[in-house]
Amino acid sequence: MELGLVGLGKMGGNMRERIRRAGHTVVGYDRNPDLADVHSIEELVGKLQGPRVVWVMVPAGEATQTTIDELAGLLEPGDVVVDGGNSRWTDDEKHARQLAAKGIGFVDCGVSGGVWGLQNGYALMYGGEAEHVDLVRPVFDALKPEGDFGSVHAGRVGAGHFAKMVHNGIEYAMMQAYAEGWELLEKADSVTDVREVFRSWQEGTVIRSWLLDLAVNALDEDEHLEQLRGYAQDSGEGRWTVEAAIDHAVPLPAITASLFARFSSRQEDSPQMKMIAALRNQFGGHAVTKKP
C-alpha cells in the first residue's frame, strides 16, 4: 500500500525504513529537507491515491495539532489520519471530531520500541473505528514485531494512546523496582558482585524481563554506574498516567512513587527537606546543615 508519513525524526525515519522493507510505498515529509521525500504536506497528499492514509509522527501538542489542521484542509472524505505520536489520549477525541467533520477518519496509535524498533519491530496499540483501522492494517503489520503479539486494536478513539500511556506508567514502576533492588544490593556488605547477581537473574527467576537484560547491558558498560548522575527525566506519559488514575479514583502507589523519585532526582536541593530541617531545628535544637 501507499503511506504518507509526516515526521522523519529518530522514530519516524526508522519506521519509514521498516515499512519500506515490507514492500510498501512511503512518501515521507519532514521540516528538515535532508530527510524528506517531498517539499510539503500538500505535495505529500498529492502523491497519494485515495483512500489515503497519512501517519503523523511529530511531537505531541502544538506540532501535532498544526499538522492535523493542515491535513484537515487537504484530505478528502474516506481518507484516514493516524496519530502515532505521544499525544495525550484526551486530544484524540478532539482530533477525531475535527476530521470527522470533513468525512476523514482518525486512528490514534501508541508506538513502543525506541531505538530497537527498526530491528525488532514496534509494539502498536491503536484505537478507532474498525473501518479506519482496516485501512491502516498493512502498515501495522509491517511495523509490528514478528510473531503473534505486538499489535492490538485496543478500543475506541483514544484507546491506543491510553494503552500506551499505561504501558509507560508500568514501565516507570518496573524500572524503579530494579533500581531500588540494585541500590540495596550495592549497599549489602556480604554481596560482592551485584552485576553477576543481576546477570544470573536473566533465566529461571520470576523477575526475568527485557528491562533486566538491559540493566545487565548497562552494568557491563559501567559496573557501578559511576559515570552517570542519578538524574532522570520524565516524559509526559508518566504524569498523565497518574492524572488518569486520579480521574478514575484508582490508587497507583508504585507508579506514582516512581514518578516522584524522578522529580526528586532533578532537584539540586530539596525545598521540602529544607523545611524538615528547619522544623527539626525549631523543636529539637537539632543542628542544621547550612549552605557553605
Added chain:
Amino acid sequence: MELGLVGLGKMGGNMRERIRRAGHTVVGYDRNPDLADVHSIEELVGKLQGPRVVWVMVPAGEATQTTIDELAGLLEPGDVVVDGGNSRWTDDEKHARQLAAKGIGFVDCGVSGGVWGLQNGYALMYGGEAEHVDLVRPVFDALKPEGDFGSVHAGRVGAGHFAKMVHNGIEYAMMQAYAEGWELLEKADSVTDVREVFRSWQEGTVIRSWLLDLAVNALDEDEHLEQLRGYAQDSGEGRWTVEAAIDHAVPLPAITASLFARFSSRQEDSPQMKMIAALRNQFGGHAVTKKP
C-alpha cells in the same frame, strides 16, 4: 555426586527429581515417611561418603534451626551444609559460625523457580567460601536452568539469601506495576479489550517479561478476574527487604508501597480509614458511613 536432602515438600521433592535426572545420587529425608528415602537424618548422614553435602530445604526459622542443630552433631569436619530454604540472611552468619566451630562448612542458597522449576530449572543465588561452594557445584549445575544464567556465587555467607530476598522485593513491585496498570485500563471507557492489550505487550514493548506472560495466562483463565478476591498474602521476604533498606537508609518507595498494598488487601475494614472518616465528621460535619 551424592547429596543428602532434608525436606521433600513441594520444592524439595521436585529438586530431588531434577538432581537425579542429572545423574546424581540423592538421599532424601522428610518427616513424612511416604516421601522419604531414609528414616532419619542420622541414617541419611550414614549413607553418604565424606566429604558430605547436605542440603536443608525446610521452612525458615525453627525447622531450619533444629535441622542444622542435628546436622552439627552428626557431620564431620570437611562436610558442608547448604541452607536452601527461605531463611532470613541474618540467620546465615549465625549458622555458619555454629557449624564452623565443628569444622563444617556452610553455604546459603536462595532458590527461585516455584512450580516451574522442575521443568525449567531453578535460579540459584548462593553465598559462602569458595571451597564450600565448589563442593556443591555439581548440584547447583543440575538444578540451574540451561544456558548461561540462573546461578551465581553472590558473595560471602548470607549473600545468597540476601540476593534472593531482594529478588522477591523487586518481584513485589513488578507485580504491583502490572496490577496498577491493569486496574487503570479496566476503568478506561475507551479501552474495550484490556486482555488483548496485555497480550499484545508480550512482544516489542519495554515491559515484556515472564510475569507479563503469566498475567496473560491468568486473564485467559478469567478475563476480568471476577472469580478472585483482591486479597494477597505476603511472604517474609518482602518485609525483610524493607527492613534491610531501613537498616541501610535506602529509600524503597515502590517496593514498600507494594508491600503495604498487600497488607491493606487483607483488612476486612481499615482502622486508619475509620479515623479519617471520624475526623472528617468532626471538622466538617461530613456524613460518615456507619456499620449496618
Added chain:
Amino acid sequence: MELGLVGLGKMGGNMRERIRRAGHTVVGYDRNPDLADVHSIEELVGKLQGPRVVWVMVPAGEATQTTIDELAGLLEPGDVVVDGGNSRWTDDEKHARQLAAKGIGFVDCGVSGGVWGLQNGYALMYGGEAEHVDLVRPVFDALKPEGDFGSVHAGRVGAGHFAKMVHNGIEYAMMQAYAEGWELLEKADSVTDVREVFRSWQEGTVIRSWLLDLAVNALDEDEHLEQLRGYAQDSGEGRWTVEAAIDHAVPLPAITASLFARFSSRQEDSPQMKMIAALRNQFGGHAVTKKP
C-alpha cells in the same frame, strides 16, 4: 458595608450570620426561597449601592460559572465579585478576565472553617488586585477569627484558591498521620489504652494540634470507632493538589499516599490486588481466595 451573598447553604448561611453580627448589611440570595432575602440575583444587585461587592458561595464548577455569568450581565464597572467557593484555581483567571472585560473586579477566596466557623471565625486566603481586595476588606475582617491570624492576601488572582487547595492537601496528610499512628497503637499488645495516649498528646508534644483535639473528641464518642466504616470520601482539592504538584514537578509522597488511601477505602474489592493474587497463583501455585 453592604454585601450581596449568593448561596446560603451550610457554609453561606453561617457566614451571613457572622457578617451581620459584625454590623454589616447582607442581602442573601439562594435558590431555596426559604433561605433567601431576595427572589433573584437581579433583585440582589438592585438592592446594593455601588461600588457593589457580591460574594459567590455556591458549588464549584457549573453553579459558580452560571452565577458569574449572570453577575457579569448585571454588575457595573467598579463592582467586585468574590468567589468564596471551592473553585479550582485554574478557573479563577478565566473568571477574572471575563469580568474585567466589563470593568468588574474579581477576588478569589478560599475559606476554611467548616461547622466551627460561625463560632470561631473562618480562615480566609484571597487573591486579586489590591484595590479589589480593599473593597472587600470589611467583610474579610468580619469573617476571620479574632486575633492576628486567619486572613491573608496570598497573591494574584488564583492565589487564594491555590493556597486553600494546598491547605487541604496538608490536611489530608496530617489526618493520615494520626490515622496511621492510631491503627498501629491499636495493634500493639502492650498498649492498653490508646484513647488516653491520644488524649495525653494534647499538651507538651510536638504533634499537638486542633486535629488531634478532634481525634480525641471522636474517640470519646466511640473509643474504638467500631460504629464507623473505614470509608472516606475525598473532595476535589486533594486531587487538584496532586495535579498541581505534577504540573510543577514537585514530589508529594505523603499527600498523595493519603489521597490513594481514600481511593482504596472506597473499593469493595481491589481490582489490582486481584491481579496480584492471580500472579502469585500463576508462578507459585499459591492458593487464591475465591469469591464465595
Added chain:
Amino acid sequence: MELGLVGLGKMGGNMRERIRRAGHTVVGYDRNPDLADVHSIEELVGKLQGPRVVWVMVPAGEATQTTIDELAGLLEPGDVVVDGGNSRWTDDEKHARQLAAKGIGFVDCGVSGGVWGLQNGYALMYGGEAEHVDLVRPVFDALKPEGDFGSVHAGRVGAGHFAKMVHNGIEYAMMQAYAEGWELLEKADSVTDVREVFRSWQEGTVIRSWLLDLAVNALDEDEHLEQLRGYAQDSGEGRWTVEAAIDHAVPLPAITASLFARFSSRQEDSPQMKMIAALRNQFGGHAVTKKP
C-alpha cells in the same frame, strides 16, 4: 520525693531543673563531673532512701544497658528503675525481666518536649505495673505540662516507648505534610507571599498546630530557607515505627514516605536514579547526564 537521675545531658539536665523547681530532691550523676552531683552511680544509690527511684536518661542501646546492668547490682528489692531514654520498646521487656529477677521494678517512659520542655513541661508516656508507676508519680507530675494532659500510663512494660515511638512516626508525617505544601506554594506563580499564607493558617484552619507555629518561626528567621540545605537526619524512632508496622502488617504509607524522603535527602547522588538513567539510555537512547 527523692530521685536518682543518671544522665544530665541536654534533656536530663533540664529535667533535673524542672523536678527541683517542683520541690523534689534530685541526685544527679553524669560521666561528665562538671554536670554531676555525685561521683558514681554507686554513690548516687547510696544517697537515696528506699524504696529508691532511679531515672535513666542516657542514649539508647549500649549506654542504657550498661547503666541498667550496674543498677541491677546496686539496687534492692522494691526499688524502681525508670528508662526515660529513647530505647526501642523491644528492649523494655528484657530490662524488666532482668530487674524483676532481683525484685526491682521497671517503668519505661517516652519523653517528648525537646528544648521547650523545661519551660512548658514534658509530655510523658509510660508503661509498667501500677505499683511501680505509683512510686514514680510525683516525678511524672513535676515533669508534665500544666493542665489535664501530657502524662499517660499507656499500658504494660514497653507501652511507654511504643507510644513515644508512634508519636515520633506521626511527627515525621506531619512535618512532611507541611514541607510538601510549602514547596508547592513556593512553586506557584500566583502566590506571592508564602510566609504570610503559613502565618495566616495559625488560626481558624483545620491544620493549625504547634508544628505550624514553628514553621512560621523558621520562615521569620529565613523567609525562603535559603541558608539551609535540604538535608534531614532521622532518629531511630521513625525506623522503628515502620518496622513495628511491618510486624503488625499495618500499612503506613505516609509515615514511611516521610522516612524515605529523609533517606533521599542525605544522598549526594542517588544510586537508584543512576539505574533509571542507565535503563532509559539503554532502551530509548535517551541522553544521560554524565558526571563532570
